[in-house]
Amino acid sequence: MTARIREFLDTRRPDGPCLVVDLDVVRDNFLAFRHALPDSRVFYAVKANPAPEVLSLLAELGSNFDCASVAEIEMALAAGADATRISFGNTIKKERDVSRAFHLGVRLFAVDCVAEVEKVARQAPGARVFCRILCDGAGAEWPLSRKFGCEPEMAIDVLETAHRLGLTAYGVSFHVGSQQANTEAWDGALASAANIFRVLGERGIQLKMVNLGGGFPTKYLKDIPAVEAYGRSIDASIRQHFGNRIPETIIEPGRGMVGNAGIIKTEVVLISQKGGADDTRWVFLDIGKFGGLAETMDEAIRYPMVTRRDSDEKTPCILAGPTCDSADVLYEKTPYALPVSLEIGDEILIEGTGAYTTTYSAVAFNGFEPLKAYVI
Amino acid sequence: MTARIREFLDTRRPDGPCLVVDLDVVRDNFLAFRHALPDSRVFYAVKANPAPEVLSLLAELGSNFDCASVAEIEMALAAGADATRISFGNTIKKERDVSRAFHLGVRLFAVDCVAEVEKVARQAPGARVFCRILCDGAGAEWPLSRKFGCEPEMAIDVLETAHRLGLTAYGVSFHVGSQQANTEAWDGALASAANIFRVLGERGIQLKMVNLGGGFPTKYLKDIPAVEAYGRSIDASIRQHFGNRIPETIIEPGRGMVGNAGIIKTEVVLISQKGGADDTRWVFLDIGKFGGLAETMDEAIRYPMVTRRDSDEKTPCILAGPTCDSADVLYEKTPYALPVSLEIGDEILIEGTGAYTTTYSAVAFNGFEPLKAYVI
Numbered sequence: 232m233t234a235r236i237r238e239f240l241d242t243r244r245p246d247g248p249c250l251v252v253d254l255d256v257v258r259d260n261f262l263a264f265r266h267a268l269p270d271s272r273v274f275y276a277v278k279a280n281p282a283p284e285v286l287s288l289l290a291e292l293g294s295n296f297d298c299a300s301v302a303e304i305e306m307a308l309a310a311g312a313d314a315t316r317i318s319f320g321n322t323i324k325k326e327r328d329v330s331r332a333f334h335l336g337v338r339l340f341a342v343d344c345v346a347e348v349e350k351v352a353r354q355a356p357g358a359r360v361f362c363r364i365l366c367d368g369a370g371a372e373w374p375l376s377r378k379f380g381c382e383p384e385m386a387i388d389v390l391e392t393a394h395r396l397g398l399t400a401y402g403v404s405f406h407v408g409s410q411q412a413n414t415e416a417w418d419g420a421l422a423s424a425a426n427i428f429r430v431l432g433e434r435g436i437q438l439k440m441v442n443l444g445g446g447f448p449t450k451y452l453k454d455i456p457a458v459e460a461y462g463r464s465i466d467a468s469i470r471q472h473f474g475n476r477i478p479e480t481i482i483e484p485g486r487g488m489v490g491n492a493g494i495i496k497t498e499v500v501l502i503s504q505k506g507g508a509d510d511t512r513w514v515f516l517d518i519g520k521f522g523g524l525a526e527t528m529d530e531a532i533r534y535p536m537v538t539r540r541d542s543d544e545k546t547p548c549i550l551a552g553p554t555c556d557s558a559d560v561l562y563e564k565t566p567y568a569l570p571v572s573l574e575i576g577d578e579i580l581i582e583g584t585g586a587y588t589t590t591y592s593a594v595a596f597n598g599f600e601p602l603k604a605y606v607i
Numbered sequence: 608m609t610a611r612i613r614e615f616l617d618t619r620r621p622d623g624p625c626l627v628v629d630l631d632v633v634r635d636n637f638l639a640f641r642h643a644l645p646d647s648r649v650f651y652a653v654k655a656n657p658a659p660e661v662l663s664l665l666a667e668l669g670s671n672f673d674c675a676s677v678a679e680i681e682m683a684l685a686a687g688a689d690a691t692r693i694s695f696g697n698t699i700k701k702e703r704d705v706s707r708a709f710h711l712g713v714r715l716f717a718v719d720c721v722a723e724v725e726k727v728a729r730q731a732p733g734a735r736v737f738c739r740i741l742c743d744g745a746g747a748e749w750p751l752s753r754k755f756g757c758e759p760e761m762a763i764d765v766l767e768t769a770h771r772l773g774l775t776a777y778g779v780s781f782h783v784g785s786q787q788a789n790t791e792a793w794d795g796a797l798a799s800a801a802n803i804f805r806v807l808g809e810r811g812i813q814l815k816m817v818n819l820g821g822g823f824p825t826k827y828l829k830d831i832p833a834v835e836a837y838g839r840s841i842d843a844s845i846r847q848h849f850g851n852r853i854p855e856t857i858i859e860p861g862r863g864m865v866g867n868a869g870i871i872k873t874e875v876v877l878i879s880q881k882g883g884a885d886d887t888r889w890v891f892l893d894i895g896k897f898g899g900l901a902e903t904m905d906e907a908i909r910y911p912m913v914t915r916r917d918s919d920e921k922t923p924c925i926l927a928g929p930t931c932d933s934a935d936v937l938y939e940k941t942p943y944a945l946p947v948s949l950e951i952g953d954e955i956l957i958e959g960t961g962a963y964t965t966t967y968s969a970v971a972f973n974g975f976e977p978l979k980a981y982v983i
Contacts, residue, residue, distance in 0.1 A: 276931075277974070278930075278931055278932075278972070278973045278974070281971070281974065298974070299930065299931040299973035299974060300973050300974035300975055301974070302971070302974030302975070302976070303973065303974035306974065320931065321929070321930075321931050321973070322877075323876050323877050323891045323927075323929050324876070324877075325874070325876050325893065326951075326952075343879065344877070344879035344880070346877060346878065346879060346951060347877060347879070365881065376933040376934070376936055376939070377881060377885075378889070378927055378933045378935070378936055379931070379933065380881075381879075381880075381881050381882045382881055382882035382883040382885075384882055384883060385881070385882025385883065386882075409933075498701070500699050500700070500701050501698075501699050501700075501720070501722060501723060502722065503719065503720035503722055503723070503757075504720070504757075505741065505753060505756075505757050505758055505761070506757045506758035506760055506761025506762075507758040507760060507761065509753075509758075513754070515699045517701065521901075521967065525897075525969075528904075528934065551699075551754055553697070553699050554654075554675065554697075555652075555654055555675040555696065555697050555755070556654075557752040557754045557755065557785075558752070558904065559754070560752055560754055563752070575702075575722060576702075589970070590969060590970065590971050590972045590973070591897065591969055591972055592969065592970050593901075593966060593967055593968065593969060593970070594965070594966065594968050594969070594970050594977040595657070595678070595966050596654070596966045596967055597654045597675035597676050597679065597697070597966070598653070598654070598657065598674070598675060598676035598677070598678030598679035598682065599676055599678070600678070601970040
């Protein structure tokens with residue numbers, strides 16, 4: 232919670248659930264990344280929070296942008312970013328979207344298979360491509376599936392094909408998994424990347440860039456390492472695996488850039504029990520899984536919550552959203568401790584909600600409007 | 608697939624993923640419910656698909672409406688339903704929303720605890736309330752959690768409190784679980800309901816109505832019983848448990864009313880493999896979990912899919928959506944058989960998607976716009 236957000240809520244008193252994002256925190260995060268990884272260019276992952284004010288601030292600070300779609304590319308351009316500062320980082324693109332991005336000036340594309348390389352070669356001649364490789368994600372709160380990336384061995388073929396089709400085989404990317412608490416997690420993938428650089432170098436193709444991806448955590452309930460620790464560890468791994476041929480590097484923070492900049496204000500709609508021997512308290516909020524808290528799926532992320540009664544005794548509660556959907560339960564397997572004195576109508580502030588909330592919000596599920604956001 | 612939908616797609620050729628809903632099927636479903644359960648009033652669960660055309664058709668046919676929020680109440684009113692035909696069926700309501708509903712003319716409210724009864728008594732004096740009881744949901748494809756409802760024993764107190772506070776203690780509701788394949792599933796809850804009627808009757812409170820809820824299935828891959836079979840089974844249970852004091856009954860079909868009326872048109876964006884020993888084909892569509900197919904969560908619902916190459920040999924594929932989110936995978940634990948000859952750019956039609964798709968769609972995740980819908 233920042234003083235600016237508290238003041239905004241106290242003076243504006245917005246009705247209904249809303250996210251409030253403090254741009255000062257985003258600025259601090261950007262500067263911290265730049266300080267901790269001074270040799271890496273920052274490509275903000277727009278999908279984490281594409282609020283125009285966030286994009287404009289980052290464009291002004293000199294950030295680059297990792298975009299998942301043509302719409303995100305257009306948002307980054309509208310915020311003042313030059314197309315040369317934009318990466319089309321989604322490995323799953325319609326060919327007509329590759330073409331639209333190319334015509335908007337984008338020259339950097341992610342791929343993870345030959346079919347995608349062929350689309351880029353046809354629609355974005357001469358562009359730079361980087362190939363995403365699989366990464367085991369150990370240590371991540373939310374390890375990624377095998378959806379993105381290919382085996383490192385296959386990446387060699389993919390990049391060689393790109394080169395043969397007239398594209399610039401530019402580099403390798405990977406993602407160590409979301410909310411990655413292990414600062415060493417980049418090491419294995421960096422070893423694979425160095426090997427791809429070496430093999431392709433022997434074939435006359437000089438890769439230039441390693442995209443270190445995201446995974447930088449935001450603080451929820453548990454403490455996390457400082458961004459400097461990630462910087463030191465990544466730097467050491469790069470030196471070890473690449474020796475004196477250090478590649479360009481980029482990072483793609485999303486959660487790490489905006490997660491702790493936002494607070495969701497919510498209201499207790501109902502507190503009830505089910506009767507019989509079951510005396511568990513159910514606490515229902517005016518926001519749930521479909522209103523922006525999708526990352527509570529499988530209770531993956533446990534957000535810190537603040538009430539005005541936190542000095543009172545607490546008891547474990549099942550926490551749920553307001554919709555008529557039985558899946559709209561936030562914490563049940565591991566109940567959430569809330570004050571016994573909590574009352575219907577009380578405000579609860581959910582911290583660390585600046586990333587992956589507004590955009591996950593359903594368009595109108597149960598008639599509830601999507602999560603409102605105020606960027607201050 | 609209906610001929611009208613096929614013709615619409617062939618002539619209009621809409622770009623991007625979209626849902627097409629055939630109103631003729633909705634009409635048939637409504638008439639089938641009325642025929643199978645002639646003594647029950649139909650309250651369409653608006654949340655399943657609140658398209659204005661669907662609501663207008665159902666209002667015209669004489670349907671009533673089960674609404675989850677004030678916004679849904681306003682949609683039902685705008686479609687031509689009188690407020691006396693509307694139930695505020697969400698057990699989790701802000702007190703100011705109870706008041707708004709009351710001022711819009713709504714006089715029927717769901718409750719499942721004393722705190723909710725107190726809100727209704729304060730804001731909707733004299734209104735009818737029904738108390739939802741817990742139901743084990745055995746036999747449902749998607750059993751409901753304990754989120755809604757209370758133990759039958761507690762429902763007696765809840766309804767007695769309602770009576771004491773000047774409300775009309777009107778009845779009992781329950782929900783046997785979504786996509787319920789067991790036509791006998793209503794029996795246990797009807798026995799509980801009859802007992803609540805009896806106990807309260809002895810205390811001078813005459814309940815009148817049993818809300819049989821939804822749960823009526825739509826056909827996905829497996830065959831389902833005809834709606835007549837549900838009608839016969841429910842009728843037999845009511846006669847058995849209520850004897851010659853048959854209550855009014857209402858049903859709240861949502862999925863059963865619109866599920867099979869809709870088809871989602873999607874496009875294959877990419878087909879790839881990961882390399883190494885893993886030769887599984889990944890098929891990426893332009894719609895996924897965040898674009899309307901949220902009910903594939905935990906692979907709960909397996910939609911039938913139609914391609915133009917279905918006579919060709921098929922192979923199990925992992926099916927995923929287009930976003931940069933590793934959780935956006937539709938079928939992976941149990942891969943989905945698709946033609947080996949399937950190509951990038953091919954159309955895939957996803958059947959049985961008329962319910963719980965458009966409204967679950969994220970507002971702009973990864974910059975992708977929400978699912979478009981055409982109601983014909």
